[in-house]
Amino acid sequence: MLRQRVGLKGSRAAAPSLLRPVCRSSPVARLPHASTVWPSGILVSLLHAPRSKSPNNAVTPLQNPNPKPQPPRNPRPAAITGGDRASAAFRGGLGRYPVPRLRLPGRSAQEFGVSSRFSVGEHWGRHGRPSRSSAPNSSAGFVPTTRRPSALLYGSLLIVRSFSPLGNLWEEARLSRSSASNSFAGFIPRSRRMTSSNVCKERFDAAVSCLHAIGIETKTVSRVLMDLLKVYDNNWEHIEADDFRVLTDAIFDEPDPKVQMKHCNKRLKIKNEDTFALPLQGQDLPTFEAPLAVMRPLVQGSSHQRAYKGTAHDVNDIARGEEHVSIPVISGSSNGILPPHFHYIPCNIAFQKAQINISLARIGDESCCSGCFGDCLAKQLPCACATETGGEFAYTSDGLLTEVFLNSCVAMLQEPQQQKKFIKECWIKCGCARNCGNRIVQRGITRPLQVFLTPEGKGWGLRAAEEIPRGAFICEYAGEILTNNELYERNIQETAKARHTYPVYLNADRVTEDLLEDDTALCLDATFYGNVARFINHRCNDANIIEVPVEIETPDHHYYHIAFFTKRKIMRFEELTWDYGLDFGDVNHPIKAFKCLCQSKQCRDKKKFSRSNSRALVLRSMGTGQGISRKGDSR
Numbered sequence: 126m127l128r129q130r131v132g133l134k135g136s137r138a139a140a141p142s143l144l145r146p147v148c149r150s151s152p153v154a155r156l157p158h159a160s161t162v163w164p165s166g167i168l169v170s171l172l173h174a175p176r177s178k179s180p181n182n183a184v185t186p187l188q189n190p191n192p193k194p195q196p197p198r199n200p201r202p203a204a205i206t207g208g209d210r211a212s213a214a215f216r217g218g219l220g221r222y223p224v225p226r227l228r229l230p231g232r233s234a235q236e237f238g239v240s241s242r243f244s245v246g247e248h249w250g251r252h253g254r255p256s257r258s259s260a261p262n263s264s265a266g267f268v269p270t271t272r273r274p275s276a277l278l279y280g281s282l283l284i285v286r287s288f289s290p291l292g293n294l295w296e297e298a299r300l301s302r303s304s305a306s307n308s309f310a311g312f313i314p315r316s317r318r319m320t321s322s323n324v325c326k327e328r329f330d331a332a333v334s335c336l337h338a339i340g341i342e343t344k345t346v347s348r349v350l351m352d353l354l355k356v357y358d359n360n361w362e363h364i365e366a367d368d369f370r371v372l373t374d375a376i377f378d379e380p381d382p383k384v385q386m387k388h389c390n391k392r393l394k395i396k397n398e399d400t401f402a403l404p405l406q407g408q409d410l411p412t413f414e415a416p417l418a419v420m421r422p423l424v425q426g427s428s429h430q431r432a433y434k435g436t437a438h439d440v441n442d443i444a445r446g447e448e449h450v451s452i453p454v455i456s457g458s459s460n461g462i463l464p465p466h467f468h469y470i471p472c473n474i475a476f477q478k479a480q481i482n483i484s485l486a487r488i489g490d491e492s493c494c495s496g497c498f499g500d501c502l503a504k505q506l507p508c509a510c511a512t513e514t515g516g517e518f519a520y521t522s523d524g525l526l527t528e529v530f531l532n533s534c535v536a537m538l539q540e541p542q543q544q545k546k547f548i549k550e551c552w553i554k555c556g557c558a559r560n561c562g563n564r565i566v567q568r569g570i571t572r573p574l575q576v577f578l579t580p581e582g583k584g585w586g587l588r589a590a591e592e593i594p595r596g597a598f599i600c601e602y603a604g605e606i607l608t609n610n611e612l613y614e615r616n617i618q619e620t621a622k623a624r625h626t627y628p629v630y631l632n633a634d635r636v637t638e639d640l641l642e643d644d645t646a647l648c649l650d651a652t653f654y655g656n657v658a659r660f661i662n663h664r665c666n667d668a669n670i671i672e673v674p675v676e677i678e679t680p681d682h683h684y685y686h687i688a689f690f691t692k693r694k695i696m697r698f699e700e701l702t703w704d705y706g707l708d709f710g711d712v713n714h715p716i717k718a719f720k721c722l723c724q725s726k727q728c729r730d731k732k733k734f735s736r737s738n739s740r741a742l743v744l745r746s747m748g749t750g751q752g753i754s755r756k757g758d759s760r
């Protein structure tokens with residue numbers, strides 16, 4: 126009965142295991158029991174169990190007692206074909222998890238996310254922006270999709286392109302600074318010109334204050350912003366999107382300006398003589414100092430290679446005080462190198478369309494222990510919350526997972542037929558106290574941890590700063606909550622930019638067998654916003670931590686927290702590892718997995734040594750967004 130209630134089925138054959146990560150950049154694999162892909166970030170798909178499937182689910186008086194009959198859920202989209210690499214990647218990673226709507230080849234390059242990382246001056250795309258010729262499915266480069274004039278700035282030279290209807294061809298004009306400054310505005314469509322100094326000032330201030338929040342100086346913001354405005358023809362919309370993500374990317378992707386400047390000048394054969402001020406009206410902004418190419422990273426490398434010295438990370442505490450403990454960054458001999466930039470968040474944050482229905486009214490009496498008092502664990506009988514956890518508390522009075530619960534979680538990973546386990550913690554509608562023993566994950570990180578540079582070449586990792594007992598909570602996997610569709614869009618965009626950021630996948634098929642709608646299925650992406658869990662590296666089979674879904678705020682199984690617990694005692698300075706569930710032998714999978722350096726005797730990446738003589742050939746790093754293939758790398 127209980128299983129039915131939560132939609133658990135004890136013997137679903139070969140059900141994909143729950144929260145297995147998948148590598149997006151590198152990719153993915155599926156074990157017989159796991160179907161996840163995880164490139165360099167982690168993305169967790171969480172489950173959506175429709176209430177109709179949970180007859181005993183709490184329905185409070187405030188809920189609609191006569192809900193409208195739901196149309197039948199769509200089965201897996203029938204249109205999935207083997208030809209679409211990207212969708213195939215998703216399919217492979219998710220098992221029977223519904224695949225996002227297909228984006229077949231032939232879409233416009235702009236839809237592939239040509240934004241801040243393009244080859245300057247090579248092709249001309251929509252809106253007069255240069256576009257990557259390497260964007261997927263645009264092998265022939267970019268054919269202009271509009272006949273609108275466009276302009277680019279190289280050093281002091283302004284190159285303007287306009288379409289001549291008479292000759293039916295594109296004409297290119299190269300203007301010096303002096304002539305350009307008079308003509309430039311004329312090439313920008315009226316609707317996109319900045320006509321109000323107030324608007325500009327407001328926008329400029331907003332950019333500065335947004336970037337200030339992550340420790341970027343006004344000077345740097347101004348300089349890169351000026352470059353971007355030129356690139357985007359003064360169109361702020363691109364720059365402002367996603368909290369100035371393009372601007373942030375450009376700043377953090379800016380390699381050493383001297384090196385970049387040298388390279389750029391050589392490539393363009395343009396003497397960087399003068400500066401060119403955009404016709405920003407009413408603005409007292411700094412003038413343009415560097416060539417456009419400053420925004421195009423020329424150096425690629427693994428996360429630690431491409432790490433930026435002096436970024437916003439605090440070496441003494443990467444969590445910037447967001448956790449109960451400080452989590453220092455230990456870079457060993459690589460003095461001063463820090464993980465690539467990301468925003469530290471201690472708990473999940475919804476992106477745009479993710480619907481997480483957290484409402485006290487939706488928590489019925491059956492789904493909380495409103496009659497409890499003090500510490501639920503001290504009571505003789507398990508409280509209502511524990512009933513959700515299989516009729517027993519998952520935690521001991523020491524705050525550890527019980528042996529029984531931990532063993533069943535481990536068994537669940539090894540044998541997918543096992544009953545799926547999750548924890549239901551007490552929450553604010555419960556009558557118990559905040560320090561109730563059935564509230565562990567929601568209290569956050571309490572164990573001393575360190576982010577460190579792994580010696581094996583896996584990039585950054587997470588380790589214990591002190592001995593940690595078996596069954597202890599380490600951290601939650603925190604990131605942005607997205608819908609399946611939103612994740613897909615991100616994935617495509619990042620791929621288009623050849624950027625291996627973190628987007629990953631986890632199988633969501635946990636509590637129900639219903640297929641999820643792409644617009645409602647939830648995923649978790651720690652690429653841009655995440656916590657220390659994004660540093661946890663993979664280890665085949667004998668990883669020392671395990672992921673457990675935890676229900677806290679909402680009873681409808683639409684949204685879980687992903688919590689990591691130790692599978693055994695952890696020694697001081699021992700790296701914390703998690704089995705991503707990759708199938709390294711799946712050569713047909715469109716997304717290639719990284720070469721595993723886990724050093725486990727049970728390592729599943731059997732081919733890693735035969736592929737090449739050197740080790741650590743590929744470091745697809747979550748953090749940098751850059752994957753590198755070194756000589757001899759066949760993947």
Ligand SMILES: C[S@@+](CC[C@H](N)C(=O)[O-])C[C@H]1O[C@@H](n2cnc3c(N)ncnc32)[C@H](O)[C@@H]1O
Binds near residue numbers: 584
């Ligand atoms: C979740 S991230 C872990 C943190 C990452 N090492 C970093 O520097 O940001 C996953 C990425 O780390 C690297 N990685 C994790 N486990 C690995 C392993 N066993 N062998 C090689 N690389 C690994 C891969 O590049 C993978 O895409």
